[in-house]
Amino acid sequence: MTSPGNLASSSLAASRRDADSTGPDPQILALRGVHRAVSDLRRGTPVLIHGAEGALLVAAAETVGALGLATLSEAALTPPVLLLAPARAAAVLHRPVPQAQADKAEEVGAVAIRLPPALFDPVSLRRLADPVVEDLLPEAPERAPLPPLARAALALGKLGRLLPALIAAPVPEGIAQRLSLLTVSVADVLDYPASAASSLRHVASAQVPLEDAPDARIVAFRAADGGIEHLAILIGRVEEVAAAGGAPLVRAHSECFTGDLLGSLRCDCGPQLRGAIKRMAADGAGVLLYLAQEGRGIGLVNKLRAYTLQDQGLDTLDANRALGYGADERNFLVAATMLRELGVPKVRLLTNNPDKLAGLAACGIEIEGREAHQFEANGVNDHYLETKARRFGHLL
Ligand SMILES: Nc1nc2c(ncn2[C@@H]2O[C@H](COP(=O)(O)OP(=O)(O)OP(=O)(O)O)[C@@H](O)[C@H]2O)c(=O)[nH]1
């Protein structure tokens, strides 16, 4: 269980992990490499992905500028193509992706679009990437053969919480060094979510009495990539309950800026957050994991885009898909690692979401029971709640 002494030695251990006598830890180097590549994509700078199949230079359609496109053209072995997730590709191509190809596309999770000169500029590319700017081209573009490493390219864009739309071109090995561009391996990109989650360690904690739970402590967790922190709010006698082999109430709550902080009526997050804290205080103990997984893992910017699509008639699940994301992009290993670090391997989970129960169990957390966590619809979120029950299988 967390104590100030443990915390101090744990953060010291974390700071030493990258500097022992045998040199930096390869896992940490891999995590940092991917994190830096993501930052470059977010800035509009191309990065190189390499694997056994070759080397692919990629840039995010959402952020790339004229300079990035010029770099791509100059280095490309074959003309750059636009990689899109299958759902977005179907919209851009003005037709469903044919079945045989769709299967392949789902498997790879990417479709390549040919980019004639008229579309090879930052404004056109953003238009092709973003379903909110629903201004389809009068003439649909053509498909192109899928380059190698396409799946890793879209995965890298998603890690950056960017629209999963990347301009990509196979390039000769060694070009990245000549152009001073970052290189990441396909394995490091695909391993990143699990590797980052399993590297989470507590870095700081403090007593923070809450209105609804005066005996509360916040513990902050940081991964070895240097990314954003996740928080655990410990309420009451958690330590005692866990030490006695009991299962405290636990809620894995994904952050929701709009609902938690502003009281948005579009979702049920605010009442669920405050309700969980009250319930844990009444129960005498509980752990609320406040996870940096805004918008079920797609990020706040994409959630705002998803809201616009919902205002145009899509539901919460189809809006995610239209953007090129999955219905739920969260990684349950984050919550499981935090619980293990806190010494809470057994829980009574406050949730209506069967995927959370299955996801945490798959990561080795013992689910002693589920506690329903439902709140009245408010007149604005009725359709959202109904969609969660109907399409996500939420338990009532
Ligand atoms: N992508 C997307 N995310 C949303 C939308 N509405 C709310 N969210 C996000 O959904 C997350 C809320 O998830 P949770 O509170 O964990 O709820 P849940 O998965 O429905 O499961 P339980 O509440 O545990 O039953 C927050 O990160 C919100 O930002 C939406 O329309 N689209």
Ligand SMILES: [Zn+2]
């Ligand atoms: Zn919300």
